[in-house]
Amino acid sequence: MKISINRLKDFIQLEHSPEEIADLLTGSGLEVEGIELFESIKGGLEGVVIGEVLTCEKHPNADKLSITTVDTGEAVVPIVCGAPNVSKGQKVVVAKEGCMLYPVTGEPFEIKKAKIRGEVSQGMICAEDEIGIGESHAGIMVLDTDLPNGTPAAEYFKVIRDHVLEIGLTPNRADAASHLGVARDLKALLKRETCLPSVEEFKVDNTSRNIPVKIESAEDCPRYAGLTISNIKVGPSPEWLQNYLRALDLEPINNIVDITNFILHDLGQPLHAFDADKISGGKIIVKKLPKGYPFVTLDDKERKLSGEELMICDEKGGLCIAGIFGGKGSGVSDETTSVFLESAYFSPDVIRKGAQHHGLKTDASFRFERGTDPNMPVYALKRAAILIKEIAGGEITSEISDFYPNPVADFEIKVSYANIHRLIGKEISREEIKTTLENLDIRYIGETEKNITVAVKPYRVDVTREADVIEEVLRIHGFDNVPLSENLNSDYLAEHPSKDLNKLQYKLSEVLSGLGYFEIITNSLTKPIYVEKSGFLNPENNVEILNKLSEDLGVMRQTLLFSGLEVLAHNINRRQKDLKLFEFGTTYQKASEGYNEEKKLAIFLTGDKAAESWLEPSKQVAFPDLYAVIDLLCDKLGIENTDVEIIHNAPFDYGLKLKLGTKDLGYIGVVNEKLCKLAEVKQEVLYAELSWDLLSKKSKGLKKYADISKFPEVRRDLSLVIDKEVTFDQIKKIALKSGGKLLQRIGVFDVYQGEKIESGKKAYALSFYLQDKEQTLTDKIIDKTMGRLISTFENEVGALIRK
Structure with a gap:
């Protein structure tokens, strides 16, 4: 929200600097996010003065140039001028050496001392477009003025300078969404009175054009006021009004619409002006129209009504979506001669629903849906009517109709x-x-x-x-005026967990970063189409957004997969195809009662393992590369005894489900090609999604460093022929259980399936690493351990040991 300090001073006496005002407001809860300088002419004509041409002669080396001497008040300077209308004795606008000009078109430029065709020039005599006040470039401006030479041009052209506050208005402070509202806070902070413009001069000229009002939905429209103004002349607004609107980043439209915008930002009361001649039947009806009713708004778009919007209608149909957006057929145009001016108090709920349904966020709906002042409509209506008569002429041709059967109490x-x-x-x-x-x-x-x-x-x-x-x-009173106690303490109801989950997440992020992964943070809002076409998510579990900004951000995500795929697509489209990414994020689902939120860890891997080089050819990442990362993370967190289950269902072409006891820990696999294409990713993607809530709960904390053992490690290899259905994870669990504390780790260095072994079988070449932390292993102990492993493999998985 933007607030003009110049206008603020019309409501309350202020001698403070813009920075001091900003500090006062920020300290009271109206946070000022920035201060901008507004100038009605860009640059404020700094360094531009009124001058007088003392002499004017033809340039000896150029037919179309003249050499002049100009009195700028401080000095007489030579200026080479190319304008055909320059002559001796003229009062002109002079840009002095060193000043910056902002022309209507083109880039700003600085006036510098120069030689033009051999003659010195120390300034510039200006045309309209060169100083940004008009379009004309036919010649220099010749002024009819008695102002002394050297008078700043800003005084002559009445340049307006204003400081504009950008206030980050919180949703609860609807009362401060205007200059009057901000002045009220300053009144309390500075202990001085505010001054509202008088409306005592308001009077009804005649009652020749009364437009009756009928309210059919009083619950949605507790108050509705209006009057008719006839014989107006629609045209451009005066400079003061245009400058006010431009300072607030609003584009002037015409005097009637500009006045309604002025009142909105001045008093916080939205108004709407209807062309009275376009009100069919000469009657205003406030009601709801049927669902599906087509209505064309001011932006030339046809919108289908939901049936829940409050509408301003005439006898034929809709004129305006109440409190949100006007209709194309009833708006004020250059041909308008009479207007019906509306000032109302609408229920915030009905305006909020209508604005969300149509995706319309206007200055009026911003205020109505947060709550306006029910006691302001008539005052604002009188104030606007006075300004319209003053600026657009006309006469007030009806009494104020004010429907307010149940006044809102304090x-x-x-x-x-x-x-x-x-x-x-x-x-x-x-x-x-x-x-x-x-x-x-x-x-x-x-x-x-x-x-x-x-x-x-x-x-x-x-x-x-x-x-x-x-x-x-x-x-x-001021937050800064409340002293801090020497002994700070706080009470809390919840028990604090012994683990620092934030620290645990940070440490794990460091581990992944050390492996070359980049952390991403994506939006929790996503496209409904992902769930519909996922094949593994239930659309009925979608948490839909009621006030959605767009359909692409219509639901809360049920998985981190698709938001991550969008990041991959963005990078791949920019020729960054080798990607390692991870994200800690929350997923959301509807439950039988309420909603479920779960923190997840997602990991993405795609492209080549390393950049191509002359040392070795590039190699595409494979499933084991990502599984190794998951295995490392579980090891770091002290997570043991995870079970795996092979899956071939969405979202994977193939993959593994990870379980921790009876609970699902997550899954890992190669993402289905169709799902990748849904997010416009055209290369293979490996993906893992783990429950961070479960991981952090079961974690024993990150492993601490241990001293390196003084005793050597021993390796022994075995070749097993086993059924194809037996997984390495099963082999590993059996080995760790049977090998006891001597078996440190187990690895696979070869897998074979082919003609040389029985159908339905596969061969694993495994390496076993044995170590005793207290003594050197003897051959007897090693052989005994390996014998126990062989026996276990033969008995539990029917392994054939290849000699």
């Missing part, structure tokens, strides 16, 4: 003085509390020794409880 809240002191953390005098609340328009309506009862106006939609009132006192 909120009455009881507040304990003890709670004020306890929650703020210091004792504040009752006088300061009372003054602060009154300056925030919160009235005292009752007081006892221990409590106060206050009335809060309904525009403060965020102040409805005792804690909210106390927060108001605190933010005006």
